[in-house]
Amino acid sequence: MAARDIHGPAPPWGDEFRVVGKPTRKLDGLAKATGAAIYTDDIQLPGMLHAKTLRSTQAHARIRSIDTRAARALKGVHGVITGADLPIRYGVIPWTQDENALAVDKVRFIGDPVAAVAAVDEDTANAALKLIRVEYEPLHAYFDPREAAARHDPAIHEGRKEGNVSKHVRLEFGPVDELAAAADVVLEDEYSFHGSTHAPIEPHCAVATCSADGLLTVWSATQITHYVHRALAQVLEHPPQKIRVIQPCLGGAFGGKSDPFSLEFCVAKLAMLTGRPVKMLYTREEVFYAHRGRHPMSLKYRTAAGRDGRITSVDAKILIDGGSYSSFGLVTTYYAGQLLTGPYDFPSYRFDSTRVFTNKPPCGPKRGHGSVQPRFAFEVQLDQLAEKLELDPIELRRRNFQGERTRTVNGQRITSNGFLACLDQVERASGWKSKRGQMPFGRGVGVAGSMYISGTNYPVYPNKMPQAGVQLKVDRSGLVTVFTGGNDIGQGSNSMCAMIVAEELGVPLEHVRVVAADTDLCPVDLGAYSSRVTFMVGNATIDACRKLRSQIVSAVARVWQCAPERVRLMPGVVIDLEDPARSLSTAAAFQCAEEHFDTLGSTGSYNTPTLGGDYRGGTIGASPAYSFTAHVVEASVDTETGRITVHDVWCAHDCGRALNPMLVAGQIEGSVYMGIAEALLEEHRVNRLGLHAGPSLLDYRLPTSVDTPELHALIVESLDPEGPYGAKEAGEGPLHSSIPALSNAIFDAVGIRMKHLPFTPGRVLELLGEKSEREARARGGVETGGRV
Amino acid sequence: MLRAPKFELATPTSLGEAIALLAEAGPSGMVIAGGTDLMPNLKHELFTPSLVVSLARIPELHGIRRATDGSLVIGAMSSLESIAENALVREQAPALAQAASLIAGPQLRSMGTLGGNVLLDTRCQWYNQTYFWREALGFCLKKDGSKYHVVEGGAKCVAAASNDSAPALMTLDAELGFESAAGRRSVRIEEFWLADGIFNKRHAQGEILVELTIPKTPAGHRGAYGKLRERGSIDFPLLGVAARLDVDDQGTVSRADLVVTALAARPHRVTKAGELLVGTRPGDPQGELAAEFRARLAELARLAHKQCHPLENIPGDAAWRKAMVPVYVRRTFEAAARRAGPVHHL
Numbered sequence A: 001m002a003a004r005d006i007h008g009p010a011p012p013w014g015d016e017f018r019v020v021g022k023p024t025r026k027l028d029g030l031a032k033a034t035g036a037a038i039y040t041d042d043i044q045l046p047g048m049l050h051a052k053t054l055r056s057t058q059a060h061a062r063i064r065s066i067d068t069r070a071a072r073a074l075k076g077v078h079g080v081i082t083g084a085d086l087p088i089r090y091g092v093i094p095w096t097q098d099e100n101a102l103a104v105d106k107v108r109f110i111g112d113p114v115a116a117v118a119a120v121d122e123d124t125a126n127a128a129l130k131l132i133r134v135e136y137e138p139l140h141a142y143f144d145p146r147e148a149a150a151r152h153d154p155a156i157h158e159g160r161k162e163g164n165v166s167k168h169v170r171l172e173f174g175p176v177d178e179l180a181a182a183a184d185v186v187l188e189d190e191y192s193f194h195g196s197t198h199a200p201i202e203p204h205c206a207v208a209t210c211s212a213d214g215l216l217t218v219w220s221a222t223q224i225t226h227y228v229h230r231a232l233a234q235v236l237e238h239p240p241q242k243i244r245v246i247q248p249c250l251g252g253a254f255g256g257k258s259d260p261f262s263l264e265f266c267v268a269k270l271a272m273l274t275g276r277p278v279k280m281l282y283t284r285e286e287v288f289y290a291h292r293g294r295h296p297m298s299l300k301y302r303t304a305a306g307r308d309g310r311i312t313s314v315d316a317k318i319l320i321d322g323g324s325y326s327s328f329g330l331v332t333t334y335y336a337g338q339l340l341t342g343p344y345d346f347p348s349y350r351f352d353s354t355r356v357f358t359n360k361p362p363c364g365p366k367r368g369h370g371s372v373q374p375r376f377a378f379e380v381q382l383d384q385l386a387e388k389l390e391l392d393p394i395e396l397r398r399r400n401f402q403g404e405r406t407r408t409v410n411g412q413r414i415t416s417n418g419f420l421a422c423l424d425q426v427e428r429a430s431g432w433k434s435k436r437g438q439m440p441f442g443r444g445v446g447v448a449g450s451m452y453i454s455g456t457n458y459p460v461y462p463n464k465m466p467q468a469g470v471q472l473k474v475d476r477s478g479l480v481t482v483f484t485g486g487n488d489i490g491q492g493s494n495s496m497c498a499m500i501v502a503e504e505l506g507v508p509l510e511h512v513r514v515v516a517a518d519t520d521l522c523p524v525d526l527g528a529y530s531s532r533v534t535f536m537v538g539n540a541t542i543d544a545c546r547k548l549r550s551q552i553v554s555a556v557a558r559v560w561q562c563a564p565e566r567v568r569l570m571p572g573v574v575i576d577l578e579d580p581a582r583s584l585s586t587a588a589a590f591q592c593a594e595e596h597f598d599t600l601g602s603t604g605s606y607n608t609p610t611l612g613g614d615y616r617g618g619t620i621g622a623s624p625a626y627s628f629t630a631h632v633v634e635a636s637v638d639t640e641t642g643r644i645t646v647h648d649v650w651c652a653h654d655c656g657r658a659l660n661p662m663l664v665a666g667q668i669e670g671s672v673y674m675g676i677a678e679a680l681l682e683e684h685r686v687n688r689l690g691l692h693a694g695p696s697l698l699d700y701r702l703p704t705s706v707d708t709p710e711l712h713a714l715i716v717e718s719l720d721p722e723g724p725y726g727a728k729e730a731g732e733g734p735l736h737s738s739i740p741a742l743s744n745a746i747f748d749a750v751g752i753r754m755k756h757l758p759f760t761p762g763r764v765l766e767l768l769g770e771k772s773e774r775e776a777r778a779r780g781g782v783e784t785g786g787r788v
Numbered sequence B: 001m002l003r004a005p006k007f008e009l010a011t012p013t014s015l016g017e018a019i020a021l022l023a024e025a026g027p028s029g030m031v032i033a034g035g036t037d038l039m040p041n042l043k044h045e046l047f048t049p050s051l052v053v054s055l056a057r058i059p060e061l062h063g064i065r066r067a068t069d070g071s072l073v074i075g076a077m078s079s080l081e082s083i084a085e086n087a088l089v090r091e092q093a094p095a096l097a098q099a100a101s102l103i104a105g106p107q108l109r110s111m112g113t114l115g116g117n118v119l120l121d122t123r124c125q126w127y128n129q130t131y132f133w134r135e136a137l138g139f140c141l142k143k144d145g146s147k148y149h150v151v152e153g154g155a156k157c158v159a160a161a162s163n164d165s166a167p168a169l170m171t172l173d174a175e176l177g178f179e180s181a182a183g184r185r186s187v188r189i190e191e192f193w194l195a196d197g198i199f200n201k202r203h204a205q206g207e208i209l210v211e212l213t214i215p216k217t218p219a220g221h222r223g224a225y226g227k228l229r230e231r232g233s234i235d236f237p238l239l240g241v242a243a244r245l246d247v248d249d250q251g252t253v254s255r256a257d258l259v260v261t262a263l264a265a266r267p268h269r270v271t272k273a274g275e276l277l278v279g280t281r282p283g284d285p286q287g288e289l290a291a292e293f294r295a296r297l298a299e300l301a302r303l304a305h306k307q308c309h310p311l312e313n314i315p316g317d318a319a320w321r322k323a324m325v326p327v328y329v330r331r332t333f334e335a336a337a338r339r340a341g342p343v344h345h346l
């Protein structure tokens, strides 16, 4: 870590912010609202072909033969490829590359890509798919992760000594069992999290063209251009210097566009083979097969505490259903344990998590990668603890607060921590004190807390180069162009860069242009995942601006023959602080600097400090700064229908500093929407026959506006010492605790514990029935005792 | 995006022209009204017509009017939105207006028609899927194959009647007026349904549904519709309940009717409704409903629960759907008694 990496939370000009901190529209908001924005599918190139994918109809099978002759012979078909054309494997994590663009030898789920066709139009390509004959030899298919964990023959991925176990991690910190044995209270319970998916409105899409001299250009709806670039070079065995990857405007991703996907390789290969541009757009159904959504997990927790509510020991055992490929699974398996060690302090912790392969669409990172599921289980367990100890659940959480500038039991460094302020805010805004336990039967409130990373210091391929790079170019007109590898996936990262440049260089926001996510033009950034962009690209942008700023200031100071401290870059003008009569327009100041220094430009970078615990895997989940969140949910239960209605959700989120409060509030609202959605309605499920139960937006039930509760976004600013102006993440953290807070609200409302997701009305009725039976038995004098 | 198979589109401007086109096309011809059911089904390759005849420009099929005998005549091409909002329909056939107001979502209600809703294809989670999906599954009896998926080892298609308007129209004694090359035909909606999921209606190839006639309802007519679904919009019914209560000027029920749907291949009339409720007095619509009425209603709800056996035909928890039958029957009748409704979770 270099000095360039830390800029402190103060405004660049010492006194106040002029741009940062003001609610500001996204740069591309108008273009999106008017339909002018260009998404990947809007790209039309002369002579462009359309490609389609043939998918496996088998959940697990060996491929005996593929006959593509009839498809090739169809008029209008220009190219047909199979696994034999793209035999090299890839995968986002270098140690677990187990995917092929098209199946080689075997298929692992219904929907696994088998062949691709490029034709003059989509209908011809579809007709050609129907002419391809694939002979399969079916193999035993695994749909139950428990079975896959226990049985290794047949193996979903052959030749691995771990059989169907994709990854196993067991880490122990402190005397877990001793402290549990000595504790006043021990709670042990089981929870489960179903699968859910991202469902971005824009399906995956890629377009490729290859010039006569071999320059391959790929436009893709990806959230990580850099990894797509690397993966294309590897799989196509094409020199990376001859590959350019561009991410056009993106219609949502949420983690679902983080991996390299089959279609990117297919369009590239088909473009190279046919000499014509090729486009592939997934159908909605195919998006469900490409998946990489939330992993289903079965979770067991044992939490021990003193009578005062202080947690002394946490023990977790987690079984993760990974689906058919590794994807980010190695990281998921770690995150499932590593990210639980805040905002509470506990002296001992053990987790044992196992990810297994099953014959289902592969799971991966979805908003809150790996940690939403454990957070759900643990925060419900904390509520159970509060119940047992007869403590206010908010009070219990306060008592266990880990504090600022501390280290977690697993060795993670905590810097700023606004969790207490988050609790205060949701407590006050929700009217918690007058509501909890005091509303009529059927209506209740629940609380939960969480933390999340602002990027990690674990680049998926090991290297010591910067994690984020930014380049600035200055025009004589006063325009500044920012080149960043950062992927704006709708979260507004381009706007964030522009605001920083406007703040630092005193140019009006509309005089900043952002060119992003184009591997030919932009310096490398590792992409939009793990909530790293604002933190890392923001810091890199400040770094680049400061270098440029010093050139401009010193050039102007020379002309004015004054000390550089007197030169101040204000919006649109440069002034002499001690002689208000003296000023220059920004454009004139840029020209002045160009006279002195030749063509202007600068680069900026960011790299994380050395972080993490000193053990294998200790850097996974190590972040330069953590965000903190608290939720209060108010919900009611119709005890006759079992239906849950969420009325209000208050979410207080510590994002360090809200560089753009409008976008932070948007992220909070979007996160809460998504969390409540997967708690109540959404389910990514494979049925008993191995088919996705409803791969459409009719059957995968995203809540509509009428199903959405009132969302109250409360911003807490803890001013992180290392974030750009003190900022941390806001895109993923605010999802986490919404789900357990809802479960806890249901307990307050009707006294049942929702420990298994999704919270369907059928399940509510079942638990209500069990509860009244229990109560009837209790009235009959039969005591059922819990374990204390 | 899924692609629809290629077909030719005809846009006749008179009923006669449309009938002739359909007669000529035979089984390869199909009718399109709003297209909100047909288009997704075409994209799923459930139908592959070579000619599609649009009814959009045929004036005879549009409009809602009161006939001289007081009955309500609704053109088949009336949009669901217009059914939900039309003052005549709301007054004379409240259950129908309520059902229409809960179909799909706002955009679909402005495109979708009442005729199309009556003639909606039955639905099944193993059937309303893409060609690829159904191929991977093994084609079922209803389309392209011979397998049963809902009931293992079953022998019959149990795809569900999922049109919200059907039960309401049944409680209203609606008559369907068809025209085809063979002439005019009118059928009571009660007699229109078949208990066969593959094709659940007595609707011949080439017949155009022209209009629906709802006999005049008495002054004391009350009706309501209850719909169970997962989301507050868009979703097809997991259960639909239409209730009718005609109350005479003494405040006594002179006629009662209950039809439930979305459980099996055809809407189901719970015939005991009349027996149980006729002669009771619901009581004050604004205040507490009468105890006697509520007791009879509870019995009816229990009876309906016993008679209904939802299967895993449409997506959703079948046990919950069954458990909701008595709740929705009771709530829907209560809403009718109070001149309220629809019964919906929002």
Ligand SMILES: Cc1cc2nc3c(=O)[nH]c(=O)nc-3n(C[C@H](O)[C@H](O)[C@H](O)COP(=O)(O)OP(=O)(O)OC[C@H]3O[C@@H](n4cnc5c(N)ncnc54)[C@H](O)[C@@H]3O)c2cc1C
Pocket: A698, B030, B031, B032, B033, B034, B035, B036, B037, B038, B039, B040, B055, B076, B077, B080, B102, B103, B104, B105, B108, B111, B112, B113, B114, B115, B116, B117, B118, B119, B120, B121, B162, B163, B164, B165, B207, B208, B209, B210, B234, B235, B236, B237
């Ligand atoms: C997302 C979604 C949600 C939906 N939700 C619901 C719901 O909740 N409840 C519900 O009931 N429906 C629902 N629908 C189905 C549909 O929108 C409605 O049933 C609508 O009323 C169909 O009318 P249409 O005019 O669009 O019919 P079309 O699609 O045009 O036609 C449907 C069928 O009827 C035939 N047909 C139509 N009109 C005539 C006529 N006059 N004469 C002869 N044949 C004719 C057509 O040939 C076709 O077979 C939904 C559809 C979608 C896509």
Ligand code: SF4
Pocket: B123, B124, B125, B126, B127, B140, B141, B142, B143, B147, B148, B149, B150, B156, B157, B158, B159, B197, B198, B313
């Ligand atoms: S119920 Fe009918 S549509 Fe559904 S799977 Fe069986 S045969 Fe097919």
